[in-house]
Amino acid sequence: MIKSGQIKRQRQVLVVEDQALNRDILGMILENDYEILNAENGLEALEIIQTHLNTLSIVLLDLMMPVMDGFEVLERMRADERMRRIPIIVLTAEKKAELRALQLGAADFIAKPYDAHEVILARVARIIELSEGRQLIRAAERDSLTGLYNPGFFFEYAEQIYRYHPHWSMDAVVVNIERFHSVNDLNGRLFGDTILRTLGDAIREFLRGTEGIACRRDADRFDLYCLHCEDYHTVLQFFQQKLNELSHRVSVRLRMGVCPAFDGVSLVTLFDRAHTACNLVRGSYKTHLMIYNEDMYKRELYSQRLLNDLRQAVEERQFRVYYQPKYDIQSDPPRLNSAEALVRWVHPELGFISPGDFIPLFERNGLIHVVDNYVWSEAAGQIAAWREKLGMTVPLSVNVSRTEVFDPGLEKGLLKLIEDNGLSTKDFKLEITESAYTDEAEQLVAVIEKLREKGFEIEMDDFGSGYSSLNTISSLPIDVLKMDMKFIQNIEENNRDFRLVELILDIARYLKVPVVAEGAETEHQLSLLRDAGCDYVQGYYFSRPLPAEEFENLIRKEIEMKKERKV
Amino acid sequence: MTLQELYTRIDGNYDHAVQIMRMEKLISRYVLKFPSSDLNGSLMEAARSMDPTQLFERAHAMKGVCANMGFDKLAEAVGEITEEFRPGNPRKYTDAEIKDKLARINDMYQRTIDGIHAYEQSL
Numbered sequence: 001m002i003k004s005g006q007i008k009r010q011r012q013v014l015v016v017e018d019q020a021l022n023r024d025i026l027g028m029i030l031e032n033d034y035e036i037l038n039a040e041n042g043l044e045a046l047e048i049i050q051t052h053l054n055t056l057s058i059v060l061l062d063l064m065m066p067v068m069d070g071f072e073v074l075e076r077m078r079a080d081e082r083m084r085r086i087p088i089i090v091l092t093a094e095k096k097a098e099l100r101a102l103q104l105g106a107a108d109f110i111a112k113p114y115d116a117h118e119v120i121l122a123r124v125a126r127i128i129e130l131s132e133g134r135q136l137i138r139a140a141e142r143d144s145l146t147g148l149y150n151p152g153f154f155f156e157y158a159e160q161i162y163r164y165h166p167h168w169s170m171d172a173v174v175v176n177i178e179r180f181h182s183v184n185d186l187n188g189r190l191f192g193d194t195i196l197r198t199l200g201d202a203i204r205e206f207l208r209g210t211e212g213i214a215c216r217r218d219a220d221r222f223d224l225y226c227l228h229c230e231d232y233h234t235v236l237q238f239f240q241q242k243l244n245e246l247s248h249r250v251s252v253r254l255r256m257g258v259c260p261a262f263d264g265v266s267l268v269t270l271f272d273r274a275h276t277a278c279n280l281v282r283g284s285y286k287t288h289l290m291i292y293n294e295d296m297y298k299r300e301l302y303s304q305r306l307l308n309d310l311r312q313a314v315e316e317r318q319f320r321v322y323y324q325p326k327y328d329i330q331s332d333p334p335r336l337n338s339a340e341a342l343v344r345w346v347h348p349e350l351g352f353i354s355p356g357d358f359i360p361l362f363e364r365n366g367l368i369h370v371v372d373n374y375v376w377s378e379a380a381g382q383i384a385a386w387r388e389k390l391g392m393t394v395p396l397s398v399n400v401s402r403t404e405v406f407d408p409g410l411e412k413g414l415l416k417l418i419e420d421n422g423l424s425t426k427d428f429k430l431e432i433t434e435s436a437y438t439d440e441a442e443q444l445v446a447v448i449e450k451l452r453e454k455g456f457e458i459e460m461d462d463f464g465s466g467y468s469s470l471n472t473i474s475s476l477p478i479d480v481l482k483m484d485m486k487f488i489q490n491i492e493e494n495n496r497d498f499r500l501v502e503l504i505l506d507i508a509r510y511l512k513v514p515v516v517a518e519g520a521e522t523e524h525q526l527s528l529l530r531d532a533g534c535d536y537v538q539g540y541y542f543s544r545p546l547p548a549e550e551f552e553n554l555i556r557k558e559i560e561m562k563k564e565r566k567v
Numbered sequence: 568m569t570l571q572e573l574y575t576r577i578d579g580n581y582d583h584a585v586q587i588m589r590m591e592k593l594i595s596r597y598v599l600k601f602p603s604s605d606l607n608g609s610l611m612e613a614a615r616s617m618d619p620t621q622l623f624e625r626a627h628a629m630k631g632v633c634a635n636m637g638f639d640k641l642a643e644a645v646g647e648i649t650e651e652f653r654p655g656n657p658r659k660y661t662d663a664e665i666k667d668k669l670a671r672i673n674d675m676y677q678r679t680i681d682g683i684h685a686y687e688q689s690l
Contacts, residue, residue, distance in 0.1 A: 020604065113587070114587050
């Protein structure tokens with residue numbers, strides 16, 4: 001074990017004094033507590049300081065000396081960033097000199113003739129302690145790579161500005177480096193660090209002489225809290241230019257989000273908004289700067305309202321599950337095969353809310369499982385209810401979001417639903433969008449394989465809207481392809497679109513999986529799809545999504561048709 | 568001769584010396600070093616040319632050391648020369664008066680040195 005005493009060095013004190021006797025007396029006073037270095041004049045002192053930059057704790061400096069006086073030493077030390085950290089106590093008998101020395105950065109003074117030795121020792125100890133404390137704080141408050149503040153201190157100082165200078169108009173600014181991890185991977189970490197340092201320097205240069213402060217928030221995100229500026233394009237250009245000068249070979253793009261001060265909005269919220277604005281231009285080739293505005297504010301309020309109201313909506317059953325049928329179009333006449341359970345939100349104050357507004361929002365905020373679980377439970381209960389009431393089992397498909405797939409409790413939860421409602425896993429189909437397969441495909445495939453082993457059928461939703469390669473698609477565990485509705489929309493007018501549909505159908509045949517075409521609205525579309533070999537159609541041609549009680553009519557009709565076929 | 572008797576003989580402030588240097592043996596060590604500092608020689612050299620800058624710098628140096636040693640009377644006398652020639656201060660005395668003061672400083676210094684030698688011999 002290392003004891004602190006063993007690693008604690010004796011602090012070094014430099015005594016700068018031209019008179020040997022005075023030097024000796026000071027040395028004698030300090031020698032029991034400190035390691036003493038001596039210099040006879042300012043020039044000699046600077047040489048010693050240069051060679052003991054990292055070990056010197058304090059300088060005791062006489063002012064009147066030959067060769068170079070104490071004032072010049074003070075000035076030179078103040079001008080040198082490395083020397084500036086060493087505290088100086090001046091030795092003087094004159095009040096005027098004391099003031100000038102303090103203005104030049106001296107930390108304290110020792111009067112001549114010397115005070116009692118206890119006074120001198122106490123002063124030296126106090127100044128060393130203060131200086132070391134300041135250095136400790138500095139080490140903790142600064143990011144070692146860029147020299148900007150660390151986030152904790154940044155927010156503390158920003159909060160002080162915010163609280164004590166409410167009349168200052170301050171902007172919250174977030175600067176981010178596009179695809180920084182790729183830049184790091186391709187060019188090495190050292191180059192990545194150079195980028196961060198250069199950006200840090202540029203930010204410091206921009207803020208110099210202003211009341212602004214900045215921090216490195218995380219890997220490649222920088223937060224600035226600065227006086228309001230009308231032209232952030234120029235600021236961003238300035239930062240970008242500094243990075244462009246680093247290398248002609250590597251292209252590094254910055255993006256910036258700005259949130260001007262809003263009355264009564266907390267500092268954290270201002271930075272959240274600046275971050276939101278910054279994220280809105282992520283990946284954009286044209287726009288790199290976004291100023292948070294009133295529209296974004298309204299959208300944010302609306303989103304926050306939806307997030308807040310979610311739990312209550314579930315409790316009060318504001319979510320309604322609608323069912324859109326899927327028909328087997330190779331039968332003549334087409335037969336009801338199954339349906340997709342789709343969620344709608346009828347808010348007591350906001351009215352009907354489009355799933356396009358709340359589903360992506362809940363996905364982003366990790367709350368989609370609340371809605372999904374609600375829909376799954378309703379759908380499973382509905383299959384059982386129709387079977388009991390009408391004597392026909394209509395398999396239902398439900399959407400499973402990407403985050404759900406990685407939920408370790410997914411399989412157990414689904415099997416419980418099946419068991420509780422007396423269903424077979426074949427009755428409950430799971431729709432997973434094509435885009436979900438793009439990242440961490442291996443892990444996702446493993447989960448899906450297990451679900452298939454239990455008998456669940458997997459439908460790949462929105463096929464054609466993602467980026468699956470033919471190579472990937474052939475190895476994915478799926479039972480049904482659902483063709484994205486944008487392929488169907490123009491097949492009557494556009495031969496090219498129809499060729500694409502035929503191509504997808506060919507792929508499905510190769511994979512030996514049936515295809516559901518979404519979005520068919522006309523007789524002609526239906527006939528084209530049927531002739532091309534498409535198996536199922538889900539779209540307005542047959543029915544819009546219907547509430548359960550209306551959907552019953554379709555089931556009854558199907559039962560009637562079955563009877564007729566038998567007759 | 569004791570150290571305290573020496574301080575009395577040269578109009579010094581023994582208590583102040585103790586306050587700074589704590590122990591008599593340390594005071595003794597620095598008192599015995601004092602004659603080798605040649606501060607007075609430098610001041611008297613400046614007195615011959617009456618160069619104000621040199622007079623100020625050398626008087627200032629001698630005053631500092633004497634004050635720290637507790638040689639108060641000597642420090643006070645040299646302090647007068649320091650203030651007389653401090654840059655920016657108006658002159659109060661004529662050159663003749665200054666020469667007279669310097670001669671007295673020289674005498675005081677010699678008495679101090681003689682005292683120190685006597686003390687040294689008594690050890």
